[in-house]
Amino acid sequence: MVNLVLDDDARMLKDSAERFMADKLPVKELRRVRDAEDADGFSRDAWAEMAAMGFAGALIPEEFGGAGMGHVAMGLVMEAAGRNLSPSPLFATAVLGVSAVTLAGSEAQKADILPRVAEGKLLLALAVDEFRRHRPSQVDTEATPAGDGYTLRGAKLNVADGHVADRIVVSAKTPDGAVGLFLVESGAAGLEVERTVMVDSRNAAILRFEGTPAVALGDVGAGAGALAQVLDIGAAHLSAELLGLSLEAFERTVAYINERKQFGVIIGTFQSLQHRAAHLFAEIELVKSAVLAALSALDEGSERTPLLVSLAKAKAAQVADLATNEGIQMHGGVGMTDEYDIGLYMKRARPAAQMLGDERFHTDRFATLRGY
Numbered sequence: 500m501v502n503l504v505l506d507d508d509a510r511m512l513k514d515s516a517e518r519f520m521a522d523k524l525p526v527k528e529l530r531r532v533r534d535a536e537d538a539d540g541f542s543r544d545a546w547a548e549m550a551a552m553g554f555a556g557a558l559i560p561e562e563f564g565g566a567g568m569g570h571v572a573m574g575l576v577m578e579a580a581g582r583n584l585s586p587s588p589l590f591a592t593a594v595l596g597v598s599a600v601t602l603a604g605s606e607a608q609k610a611d612i613l614p615r616v617a618e619g620k621l622l623l624a625l626a627v628d629e630f631r632r633h634r635p636s637q638v639d640t641e642a643t644p645a646g647d648g649y650t651l652r653g654a655k656l657n658v659a660d661g662h663v664a665d666r667i668v669v670s671a672k673t674p675d676g677a678v679g680l681f682l683v684e685s686g687a688a689g690l691e692v693e694r695t696v697m698v699d700s701r702n703a704a705i706l707r708f709e710g711t712p713a714v715a716l717g718d719v720g721a722g723a724g725a726l727a728q729v730l731d732i733g734a735a736h737l738s739a740e741l742l743g744l745s746l747e748a749f750e751r752t753v754a755y756i757n758e759r760k761q762f763g764v765i766i767g768t769f770q771s772l773q774h775r776a777a778h779l780f781a782e783i784e785l786v787k788s789a790v791l792a793a794l795s796a797l798d799e800g801s802e803r804t805p806l807l808v809s810l811a812k813a814k815a816a817q818v819a820d821l822a823t824n825e826g827i828q829m830h831g832g833v834g835m836t837d838e839y840d841i842g843l844y845m846k847r848a849r850p851a852a853q854m855l856g857d858e859r860f861h862t863d864r865f866a867t868l869r870g871y
Contacts, residue, residue, distance in 0.1 A: 523545050524583055524585035540696070540700075541586045542587075549619065550620075553566040554576050554593065556597075557572055558594065559617050563613035564613060569798045570735065570798050574790065577739040579743060581739065581743025584699075591659040592621075592660070598728070600612050600716065603718075604716050622660065625733070626669045628655060628656050628658075632857070633853070639672075640655065641653055644674075648712055648715070650712060651713050652709060653671065659854070661694075661703060661704030666682055666683070668680055670726055679719035679720070680722040680726060681714065682715075687713075688710070690706065690708060692704050693706075699847040731797070733854075734809070734861070735808045741815035741848065742787060744848055745786065745818050748841060749825075752776070752822075752825060752829050779822055779825055789810050790815060793808045805868055806865060809856075815852075819848040820848060826841045
């Protein structure tokens with residue numbers, strides 16, 4: 500039975516995460532790193548504080564120096580980050596990277612990598628996609644045995660925070676056609692990193708491998724299964740971020756229409772706007788339930804996890820699009836200017852919705868899983 504109610508500990512964590520993000524990583528911090536054209540795209544000092552708060556190690560088991568808080572807890576942190584558009588390597592490192600190492604890595608690899616991530620001293624990235632849209636089943640990057648390891652040839656697109664990662668987890672196929680996960684160190688020979696600043700002012704990278712040395716992350720034969728779980732985890736946490744983004748866009752919009760006057764009348768009194776706001780509120784409530792169900796399923800190891808994850812990601816992407824569109828329209832012309840933050844929420848909603856599968860990808864996956 501999937502739990503759809505937060506307990507007292509979860510509520511305390513939610514409050515703590517929201518206070519931290521609002522204080523240390525608010526929207527103005529995103530503007531700062533954007534306008535300064537910061538080389539990292541985030542504050543290293545703030546990341547160290549996030550590690551000290553336990554956010555970097557939330558999904559890391561306690562035996563490897565983490566907090567072992569689970570996915571519902573980490574989802575609350577991601578929701579808070581979504582509310583504030585907080586720029587950090589939280590998703591790439593503490594969600595995707597940590598999950599890949601935890602699920603696929605050997606005990607020695609976990610002992611080497613995870614404690615340093617929990618301390619905020621090591622950044623990770625996951626390199627999966629090779630096309631403009633998410634198609635994880637099609638892997639053309641090749642891993643060829645070489646000595647005690649492998650060499651990689653190919654390219655990966657849209658690698659979140661790939662330009663700052665100290666270790667990169669790469670999906671590649673071996674000569675026998677098996678898809679495995681491989682670890683590449685930053686600065687490795689034959690690795691070309693092209694930083695790409697996205698429309699939301701976040702960072703991704705195009706990675707090209709030309710005989711790049713790598714080591715297998717755990718058992719190569721188990722790589723495909725581990726990757727499928729990692730992608731579900733990533734999609735669920737992106738859904739949590741999109742939920743936070745939608746909530747904040749909604750609340751900012753309601754506050755605006757309740758103070759904006761047109762011809763001397765508060766526009767929030769217009770019935771047409773009230774109906775639109777009420778519809779959006781109801782849609783966001785549905786996303787809350789879907790996201791919590793997906794995160795709870797991950798914690799419980801439910802066999803319905805893939806189904807619930809695709810439900811959450813599809814609905815969260817759809818509603819984030821609606822929330823930011825309505826936000827812009829209800830703000831009117833000023834909503835399109837950089838002076839108002841609402842446009843930044845729209846810019847983040849689009850790439851986050853596309854990453855690891857958009858609404859159409861997950862709607863199709865949901866239907867397939869249900870046997871349609």
